[in-house]
Amino acid sequence: MPLDLKSLITARLGENYKLHEKHLNPTLVRVQQIIGFNQVYARAQGAYLYDLDERDYLDFLSGYSVFNIGRNHPVVQKAITDVLDMDLPNMVQMDCSLLSGLLAEAVLKKLPPHLDAVFFCNSGAESNEGAIKFARAATGRAGLISLHSSFHGLSNGALSVMGDEHFREGFGPLLDNCVRVKMGDLAELEQHLSRKDVAAFIVEPVQGKGVNYPTDDYYREAQKLCRKYGTLLICDEVQTGLGRTGKWWGFEHWGLEPDIITVAKSLSGGYVPVAAVVARRSIYQKVFSRLDRCVVHSSTFGRNNLAMACGLATLQVLDDEGLVERAQEMGAKLVARIEELKKKHSLIKQVRGKGLMIAIEFHEPSELSARMGWKLLHKVERELFAQMLVTSLFQRHRILTQLAGHAMDVIKILPPLIIGEREIDRFVTALDSVLADCRSFPGPIWDLGANFIKHSLQRSTVELAAAER
Known part of the structure; x- marks a missing residue:
């Protein structure tokens, strides 16, 4: 018997919390009940x-x-149905798909020219994991610096640079060589950078937790220090990117030139997960440095057709609707x-x-x-x-x-x-x-x-x- 998804949803809509309590996360269900969000x-x-x-x-x-x-945008819906109607080959893996090339081209048009290489993956956490690997490969260093109160994802590497103790509690030991500094304290930052063992300084231009950001030249001065000591600057644009802060990218508010940015969330249009690591070509090639390392960093679903179509449609909507x-x-x-x-x-x-x-x-x-x-x-x-x-x-x-x-x-x-x-x-x-x-x-x-x-x-x-x- 074929699956009649519409009938299934219509018949069982309302069982949401009962199903989650039984099969998924009963603690989350309890919290939603307490705060009245059920x-x-x-x-x-x-x-x-x-x-x-x-x-x-x-x-x-x-x-x-x-x-x-916005939710359920018709332009993204049409992009998805167009891909499905065409019966395109998907995730062949040993090929170079057209849609991923087109989306990379479209993303780079929205960025300064020094950012010219794209790696696609699935989530913000995964993109930050990739950025950490890229930075370490490019610099030959292990150290990572982030800011207090920062949020970069909940997988192991991303959690290691997390600036919120609440999320790290109970999951150690995490990556070594990770330190957190206070936003605005350039002396503290330079103290760590001067050891010349730091691969990257990773920041959210506007922090998701608390919506905090510098009101002075801290980011610009921090970028100068990174250049001075050979450390890469990573801008986590997972939440701030694609127009959220009133510019295409959060780093534009401070006139920064990051070496790597990470993108996710709204690039999906709210349909199929898609994320990206965007870097200088010289950094990118330090990862894929030899023929036998052409897939040394990869993501099975990263370049899938539906995700790429959603990304292309989302960029189009952002432009067309201003x-x-x-x-x-x-x-x-x-x-x-x-x-x-x-x-x-x-x-x-x-x-x-x-x-x-x-x-x-x-x-x-x-x-x-x-x-x-x-x-x-x-x-x-x-x-x-x-x-x-x-x-x-x-x-x-x-x-x-x-x-x-x-x-x-x-x-x-x-x-x-x-x-x-x-x-x-x-x-x-x-x-x-x-x-x-x-x-x-x-x-x-x-x-x-x-x-x-x-x-x-x-x-x-x-x-x-x-x-x-």
Whole structure:
């Protein structure tokens, strides 16, 4: 009997969390239940998700910046069906496919000419793994430097340069010769570089965790130090690339000339995973240095036709719809509107970001009642306040956002680059309402916070009991 996928999905839609609890990750299911994110979505389009009752949810998370062009874009859909209709040979491996050559050509047109060689793979983590290997092969050095609070992926090498202890906990030992430095501290960076054993300094132009970036010449001066001591500069553009920050690439904000960049997420158009390592040709050839090493670094699905077609279509959409420029314009409007709320709500400490990669940071409010709730939540766990806001935005206003990172009073928003005034109005109005509710303590929004406190204390009790055993 042939598979009737449409009937299968229609019949079993709604079993999502039960299936995941039984067969996949019950811990994730439990967290989603606690924070009120256990929603079942039936379809998606553009900047919106829709539940079984056809209620819309404004997606200001974009699959962690996968959906820069919005969800289920028809141009990408057509590219996929065109490839399938043509019955093309795929992943022959011992050939050179046309589509991968075309996508490499298209990607390089968006980059400065010194970046002229592309390697395709599947994910951001895999692209950073590749960049680490390329840097070590090109320099003959083992050392790697990254920044505190950085995020470069969860596989072994990428995790080794991770700047967030939370993600590294329990997975050691990782790669040797990896150090993390403080953003802005050039003296510390030079101290490590001067040993001339560092292959690469890897940075996210705008950090995904916390949405932090230098406000001075730190990156440019760091690049000079890398040149001085023979260290390569890797820019992790997995989240910042392809228009997210209002420019094609995050490194453009500082006029950098990285030796290697990594690309992923939105290059897929939200359909088929595709990522890339883009490097100087001289670096690339140090990896594939002899005939017997022509496939010494490879990725089975890296150049598959569907992924390449999605990449080509995504680049076309970004160009045709002017989405890079739109990200800059809409981002500026969104930041300005939130800045207006700052005058009204003492909870808002800072609004920062580039393009449509934006963080809203909070601090202890001046109002006595709200301050009591703030102190109560922070006594238990720092990020509970921001999670309370994220959950309130979702449950009361059907807007999907996220915490910017562990132990942070920061909400991060990553809208699709297609948003307009309507979406900005909806988000700002909702945030205004949620922050206004925080002035009433006790009150419904603080009841939600109290529920998070209960679960946090229960978790601590379980962890203590396990440690004692």
